[in-house]
Amino acid sequence: MMTRKTRSTTLVAVGLGIALAATGCAGGGETDGDGSSGGKVSLTVWENASPGPGEEFWKSAVQEYMAENPKVSIKLQTVQNEDFDGKLQTALNSNSAPDIFLQRGGGKLRAMVEAGQLQELPFTEEDKKNAGAAVAGATVDGKIYTVPLSTQPEGIYYSKELFEKAGIKSTPTTMDELEDAIAKLKKIGVAPIAVGAKDAWPAAHWYYNFALRHCSQDAMSKAAADLKFDDPCWKKAGEDLQKFLRIEPFQKGYLTTPAQQGAGSSAGMLANHKAGMELMGNWNPGVIAGLTPDKKPLPDLGWFPFPAVDGGQGDPSAMMGGSDGYSVAKSAPKEAFEFLQWLSTKEQQEKYAKGFNTIPVNKEAQGVVTDPYNVSALEAFNKAAYTVMFLDTEYGQNVGNAMNTAVVNLMAGKGTPEDIVKNTNAAAAKG
Amino acid sequence: MSDTLGTDTAPGRQSQGTPGAGDAGRSASPAPPRAAGRRRSGRARMRLEIAILSGPAILVFLAFVIFPVVLAAYYGFYRWKGYGDPTDWVGLDNYKLILTDPAFHEVLTHNLLIVVLSLVVQGPLAVGLALLLNQKIRGRSVIRILIFVPYVISEIIVGTGWGLLLQSNGAVNDLLGKLGLESWQHDWLSDPDLALWTLMAIITWKYIGFAVILMLAGLQSIPDELFEAAEIDGASYWQIQRRITLPLLGPTIRIWGFLSIIGSLQLFDLVFIIWGPYIAGTAGTSTMAIYMVAEGRNAANFGYGSAIAVVMFVISMFVALLYQRFVLRRDLQGAVTDGGSR
Structure with a gap:
């Protein structure tokens, strides 16, 4: 869904066009057999990498694979993230x-x-091991349709320097400690928490995480099945968010702040030390790196999991997150899946993790994760009792969209916790 | 073409202005068939010419306007996620949901408010500016250009620019603070009580230039003799404006009103750029088109979204026809009723 936005520089990508040059040359000279026996099998890949190391990973992976498998020719196409769907x-x-x-x-x-547009993928035991826990999100009705490549656990990114300046000794583990940290950050004149409510989902992620803490795993998966949000925990989460808003934890004018575009965005505020914290999935360090004054990764970036709440039914170690994976179209040749299998092996997963500054799903490859914020996130992820996908992905765009809008309404003082439940239930009727 | 000649129009055209010539032509039987035959082939040729010249335009219109409208109407009857062919027929359910959705009532109110405010604010302002700029004043062309410039700038730039200026910590509030007017500082964009007025101010700034240019063109077409005659008769400046300029500017004003109404009903880009589809509803600036994008595309309810498009189409068409029937009737009389042969 819209959850994984890329930075504004991707606009440039449109202008730069599609990076086919490198891959196109490799197949030069030979004619395309278009899947016929003896000839070459050609595959097309659509991905959404921003220009930079992520895109480089794809280019070199494709070249490497084609060198190893001379019969396969792969055409890589980078599609700008917002245009992708x-x-x-x-x-x-x-x-x-x-x-x-x-x-x-x-x-x-x-x-x-x-709609019958995907191929069921014949995962081997080896593939399942490579994919690890992420395989659950790749499965529909017991059949696997996606090869997961990375996992995107969510948590609060913060500036260690600002925390130190404000005299915050350790990262908050409870809501009380978080509120204390907010008060201290206000004193040194920075926005305690940045949130890009203009895009709705970043604001809604606060609600998701309150719901994650308040709702039991059962309540959450029950809601996924029948799309009814009648468990009291859904309202409780809204009430907690409302209570949290009273201490004014977010920057001024957060309603019209975008999440990722420019220095004034929520990620930009963190990148320029104008805000202390931001709740985000683990694509955030990459986005922040593009928004710092020198376009380099923020050196003092840290990470901690969403704090525990009082009286929640959810496991306090549970995590919200997403996952990036690749599917195979119904009509694709079998070589398509073989390429994805190869991508989920240890060596490629390590390269993928480096290219995208992310956490690979393959446990054997997780040794390459060295950035302090990713290490903290990975630790929490491996300790988590369970993970829940971002609710707007989990419950589908229709319900997710209504939930996001209702949360923004609540934050603007135009709605109540009851409205979140009511609107979300009503949305199910439209689609 | 004259009606008196009935169906026999072809010879009629030739004989117009000679009373009784039609009868003469009819009685002189040998001559007309040949002439009529030639004329018939001439007509066929003309038809062919029309077909060839307008064919491509009609094809494009059918393929990219009418066909999508029909498709939207078709999809509007389905609950459809946009993957594969629609299969889940729901009849009029989507329309019932739209018409009973309080969010839709809200966006419709916004649209109507924008229609009315655009007419009431921009109309008089544009006429006033046009009258002013029609005077011989120093730097007239510079002022004209300045007023017209916002209209030429793309919506994206206008939206982004104003969006940044009016942010809570943006330049406008900063300037107000520096001038010692802290009490005038507001959350121009995110305060739900203010946002719609902010939007109206931006719309007025953006589109006033277009209205002024139209009015100026209208003023140019009023013959100077009328003003001279009125002056000689001793009419004052204001009397002249009230009795001569405004009535003769009527057709221009009415056409501008039509364009303004249609534009207001379909307003999308500025709101989309400044507020985006997610918070426009919260800020109280969302329009029907924004509702369509939010509930259709962003929520991936393509059936529901198509139904919204159809509702918008019907509302716009209804308003347009009503306006043409009652307001533009006099202006369109010639154009519609007798093929423009006057």
Whole structure:
């Protein structure tokens, strides 16, 4: 869904066009057999990497694979993140889908499966081991449709320097400690927490995490099945958020702040030490790195999990998160899945993790994670009793969208915790 | 073409202005068939010409306007996630949901408010500015350009620019603070009580230039003799404006009103850029088009979204027809009723 936005520089990517040059040369000279026996099998891959190391990873991985498998020719196409879903949808519906493409998961995955547009993937035991815990999110009705590559646990990113300046000794583990930290950050004249409510989902993630703490795992998966949000925990989460708002934890004018575009965005505020914290998935360090004055990663970036709340039914170690994976179109040749299998091996996963500054799903490859914020996130992730996908992905765009809007309304003082439940329940009728 | 000649129009055209010539033509039987035959082939040629010249435009119109409208109407009857073909027929359910959704009532109110405010604020302002700029004053063309510039700037730039200026910690509030007017500082964009007025101010700033240019063109077309005659008769400046300029500017004002109404009903870009589809509803600036994007595309309810598009289409068409029927009737009389042969 819209949860994984890329930085504004991706606008440039549109202008730069599609990076085919490098891969195109490798197949030069030979003619395309278009899957016929003896000839070459050609595959198309659509991914959404921003220009930089992520895109480089794809280019070199494709070249390496083609060198190892001379019969396969792979055409790589980078699609700008915000344009990705619309283009993919058009391609899928007009039977011109790429063989391999980025899969957002959740409700979208289910819709594609129900429309018969995806191949069920014959995972071996080895593949399952490589994918680890992420395989659950790749499965619909017991069948696997996605090869997961990275996991995106969510937590609070913070500036160690500002925390030190404000005299915050250790990272908050309870809401009381968080509120204390907020008061201290206010005293040194920075916004305690940045939130990009203009995009709705970053604001809604606060609600998701309160819900994660308040709702039991059962209540959450029950809601995923029947899309009814009647458990009292859903309202409780809204009430907690409302209570939290009273201490004014967010920056001024957060309602019109975007999440990732420019120095005034919430990520930009953290990058420029104008805000102390931001709740985000683990793509955030990459976004922040693009918004610092020198366009380098923020050196003092730290991470801690969402604090515990009083009287919650959820496991305090549970985590919210997403996952990046790739699906194979119905009509694709079997070589498509083989390429993805190869991508989920240890060596490629290590390169992927480095390229995207992220946490690979393959446990054997997780040794390459060295950035302090990723190490903290990985520790918490491996300790988590369970993980829940971002609710707007988990419950599908329709319900997710209504939930996000209702949360923003609450934050603007235009709605109540009851409205979140009411609007979310009502949305299920529209789609 | 004259009606008196009935169906026999072809010879009629030739004989117009000679009373009784039609009868003569009809009685002189040998001549007309040949002439009529030639004329018939001439007509066929003309039809062919029309077909060739307008064909491509009609094809494009059918393919990219009418066909999508029909498709939207078709999808509007389905509950459809946009993957694969729609299969879940729900009849009029989508329309019932739209018409009973309080959020839709809200966006419709916003649209109507924008329609009314645009007419009431921009109309008089544009006429006033046009009258002013029609005077021979120093730097007239510079002022004209300055007023017209916002209209030429793309919506993206206008939206981004104003969005940044009016942020809570943006330049406008900063300036007010420096001037010692702290009490005038507001959350221009995010305060739900203010946001719609902010939007109206930006819309007025953006589109006033277009209205002024239209009015100026209208003023140019009023013959100077009328003003001279009135002056000689001793009419004052204001009398001249009230009795001569405004009535003769009527057609221009009415056409501008039409464009303004349609534009207001379909307002999308500025709101989308400044507020985005997620918080426009919260800030109280969302319009029907924003509602369509939020509930259709962003929520991936493509069936529901299509139904919203159809509702918007019907509302716009209804208003347009009503306006044409009652307001533009006099202006369109010639154009519609007799093929513009006057």
